[in-house]
Amino acid sequence: MCKSLNKISCPRCHSQNLYRFGKDKAGNQKYQCKDCRRQFTLEDCKGKKNRILRGYPRCPVCGSGTYLHHDYEYYSHYTCNSKKCGHSIYVAKPINIPSASCELINGKTDFKRMRFPLFLILTALNLYYLNASSTRRIAQFFKITYNVKVSHVTIASWCKKFAPIFLSIANKLTKNLDLSASDEWHADETVVFINGKKHYLWLIIDSENRMVLGFNLSPSRDASQAFALFKSASKFGCPSAIVTDRLGSYNLATKTIFNTSKHIKVQSFKDDISNNLIEAFNDTFKDWYKRKRGFKSFESANTLITMFIFHYNFLRPHYSLNNLIPVQVACILDDEKNINKYLLSA
Incomplete structure (x- = not known):
């Protein structure tokens, strides 16, 4: 040259x-x-000597600049300027991506001014979410065991109204949790019925500690719902691989939000890597859900699912984890005493 x-x-x-x-x-x-x-x-370059690439990312493969290929609502698609490379880059627009339903919980944030003692409320919640007992059976249990008369309607309200408290506890404990070293996160969706209408529950779970990292309840299975789910889970880092089924809604969401992760699409049950892990969670959830005979409203369903997942992550021992709780495997809490301490101090 x-x-x-x-x-x-x-x-x-x-x-x-x-x-x-x-x-x-x-x-x-x-x-x-x-x-x-x-x-x-050189005439073309006049006034462009100090030109910045408009904030466009550089190609991670060859280091060349990029140009905006397409600009969509939830992400931007950039392509490398080098024709020899032609690498595509997908950049998310977090502000435009809708929030997952698990982040839209509002209500009571403490146990103050309750008529009944706290241990009675926590016992009712454990029986409802861990043992799948009905509210009438829980009321009967309190009458026989403690000689305390509690209406089944009151117990049903307990199962919903305290979701913001448990959500704040979960957010506080997992604030600094980084699961980027995980090999795989599994994502899937299952059907639930709200007031007789079909809805989809999107879920994502870590393969190593069995923690449910987020969920999204929606009436459709389009790409925007996958974006919302992955956005809520991205606060825990970026795993080595995302395992999903062949639903097309996951493709762009994975490329955009988890752009450094390998996207593994499960073709059949004979594959070396399957989605059986999250299917097992779906069975556990459906076993509890079918006893409720569906949900009556979206807000009620969203609240009850939030509480169920909290109990699954923070209170339920797992046989596959040697009877440990997922938060213990994730090294968030050492033992059950610390978990109960957080609940009692809420």
């Missing part, structure tokens, strides 16, 4: 790997970039 070309850079990718490419009609010297094949003259 001629020394006089050292101070000249390509106006598209800023590469200095250039060579002279004849002259234009006005007699100006033309240059061509060896990386992106852009042809230009």
